[in-house]
Amino acid sequence: MKGRPIILFFLLFCAMVCHTPFISADTGLGLSGNNQHLVIEGFPFHENFKFTVYNTGDRDALFTIKVLGEYSDVVSWIMVEPRMLSLKRGEYREVKCSIDAEEGYGGHYNAKVMVSGYDDVLLEEANISGTSSCILACGSICVSIEVTNKAGEDSRGLVHPPEEANDENGPLFQDVMENLEDSSSGIVLNKAYGPLFLDVPENIMVGEMVALNAGYVGQDDTGDIGVMLISPDGSTHYLEPSGVFSFDVEGIWGIMVLEGETPIIGKSISVEGEKPPCGVLAVLVCCLIVVAVSCMIFHVSRRHPMKKDINPNKGV
Numbered sequence: 001m002k003g004r005p006i007i008l009f010f011l012l013f014c015a016m017v018c019h020t021p022f023i024s025a026d027t028g029l030g031l032s033g034n035n036q037h038l039v040i041e042g043f044p045f046h047e048n049f050k051f052t053v054y055n056t057g058d059r060d061a062l063f064t065i066k067v068l069g070e071y072s073d074v075v076s077w078i079m080v081e082p083r084m085l086s087l088k089r090g091e092y093r094e095v096k097c098s099i100d101a102e103e104g105y106g107g108h109y110n111a112k113v114m115v116s117g118y119d120d121v122l123l124e125e126a127n128i129s130g131t132s133s134c135i136l137a138c139g140s141i142c143v144s145i146e147v148t149n150k151a152g153e154d155s156r157g158l159v160h161p162p163e164e165a166n167d168e169n170g171p172l173f174q175d176v177m178e179n180l181e182d183s184s185s186g187i188v189l190n191k192a193y194g195p196l197f198l199d200v201p202e203n204i205m206v207g208e209m210v211a212l213n214a215g216y217v218g219q220d221d222t223g224d225i226g227v228m229l230i231s232p233d234g235s236t237h238y239l240e241p242s243g244v245f246s247f248d249v250e251g252i253w254g255i256m257v258l259e260g261e262t263p264i265i266g267k268s269i270s271v272e273g274e275k276p277p278c279g280v281l282a283v284l285v286c287c288l289i290v291v292a293v294s295c296m297i298f299h300v301s302r303r304h305p306m307k308k309d310i311n312p313n314k315g316v
Helices: 004-022 072-077 149-153 175-181 278-303
Strands: 031-032 035-041 045-054 060-068 078-081 084-085 092-101 106-121 137-149 196-199 203-205 209-216 225-230 235-241 243-245 253-258 262-272
Touching: 035 045, 045 072, 060 072, 060 078, 072 078, 072 092, 072 106, 078 106, 078 225, 092 137, 209 225, 235 243
Parallel strands: 035 137, 203 262
Antiparallel strands: 031 045, 045 092, 060 084, 060 106, 078 092, 106 137, 137 262, 196 209, 209 243, 225 235, 225 253, 253 262
């Protein structure tokens, strides 16, 4: 039948269309490193440390690294190289940090090396200054610096004058992600484990039961970690590292992985309004395909009717 190749091509095309919408991907971030506690007993002071950034997601992603702190001079002590990473899924890269302090005031200072992950597909539309809603994952390492009175007295003084940090990075997160930025979060990992990961779908519907998974990359033991959810109205929910949760409020949610009570890594997700379940949509699409194919077969059969086998010698 002449119409058979057309029908087969149409069926193949419909199968591809039906399969594509159900493919989903997620941006994931893993960090391996330790919080830093440094004591400066004299200036100048120099120290180096490093940590590793892992792309634990299902697609390529861009990761930016920024330093935040209360005082701009303290922030300027901490240098990070590189400050931007483009990692394919499953890749990782080491980040080197150096602390170079030529002078300073006595006292205790806290700074954070913040890592944020972006979807590589959205880079052209993203505001990489750190205030864009395309931030999909984040994590931090704390740097605690103690400048002794002797070191401060021999340098700029014992008491640091009040100041708001005015570094070029500016605020890193907004909305619910500020809970992570304002916390004492950091990466304090047992060497027997490894980098943390947080695995959740990117797009979620209101009322949908969603599986959430968190843990250490390559390890079955989840240690002392848990998952905290922050709804758009500010309420919190606590889950085990692997569990199922139904998002009942539309909007931007925050999801964080805790070690004990300390937030370590987190990400924001968008919970959208109710839509027909995927199963219903699949059934509707299949019904439409069946109707379309039936119409094509009927149309082709009318244009090319089966000819009767007429044998002129039959009956002779």
